[in-house]
Amino acid sequence: MENLLADINRLRQERRAVILAHTYQSPEVQDIADFVGDSYGLSVKAAQIADADVIVFCGVQFMAETAAILNPGRQVLMPDPEAGCPMADMITADQLRQFKAEHPGAPTVCYVNSTAEVKAESDVCCTSSNAVKIVQSLGDVPEILFVPDQYLGRFVERQLGRRLVLWEGFCPTHYTLGPETIRKMKRLHPDAKVMVHPETRPETQDAADFILSTGQMVDLAKTTPYRQFLVGTEEGILHTLRKAAPHIEFIPASDFLRCPNMKKTTLAKIKTCLETRQTRITVPAEIAAKAKIAIDKMLQISAAK
Ligand code: 13P
Ligand code: SF4
DSSP states (O other): OHHHHHHHHHHHHHTTEEEEEETTSOHHHHHHOSEEEOHHHHHHHHHHOOSOSEEEEESOHHHHHHHHHHOTTSEEEOSOTTOOOTTGGGSOHHHHHHHHHHSTTOOEEEESSSOHHHHHTOSEEEOTTTHHHHHHHTOSOSOOEEESBHHHHHHHHHHHTOOOEEOOBOOHHHHTOOHHHHHHHHHHSTTOEEEEOTTSOHHHHHTOSEEOOHHHHHHHHHHOSOOEEEEESOTTHHHHHHHHOTTSEEEESOTTOOOTTGGGOOHHHHHHHHHHTOOBOOOOHHHHHHHHHHHHHHHHHHHOO
């Protein structure tokens, strides 16, 4: 392990590489990263990188694609290019074109958990931390299409008190967490507050005290007076939360919140990726240019007061 860390540290300098990791990555991958964040934080970071030739993206494909779209002059590498997101694959660009044809004139909001082709067909992107603000920015239009996560879409509907036209995608990992599990865990830990991700089902969200993106969970942990939380999102975030707030006890809300794709990245694969400069993630220029419009619009709306 020590040799592996030393090799990665040497190679990242030789390659002028920055390592970005999502909060769902394993603890050792988070610990070696230059920046750990949620999908929004990683998009912002990717847009701001100034002094690196290479970005090693420890996450899933759509995140590395977003980094590549925002950094056309840099090599964006994934340690394991097989790390996909099943939710992102639940809608194709052809399906979205058909969906749009059925709702002429309606703007399309796509969750960042989508392919570059789907982003290229959308008006604006969102992440779980800014979805409400992005949808709200579209004003009082009769119809808004929201793809691919129906549960994040339902969360936005409830927050804004308006209907959206939802695509029926979902995250298979978050789907496993039901309200009965939360109620059982609350009986075992009666003092604990419950935080869940908006990718969970509405009935699961109803059983929680806080519905937060992963970045918002970390922010809450740093300021909350509560001392015990049940955490209803992918288990990788337990490491991030415990580092951010060591005085708080964070307990996984279930044993099944493990995204197999997020766990495909390992330190050994990071080393090989830096050595071989494989696998490079690229997006065809025409798709990247269109997708960038939707991503830039999200960054601009999200940054506005
Ligand atoms: P956030 O990073 O926006 O909380 O999203 C979680 C997720 O599922 C990423 O795949
Ligand atoms: Fe996709 Fe869910 Fe894994 Fe996130 S946790 S990458 S939404 S499958």
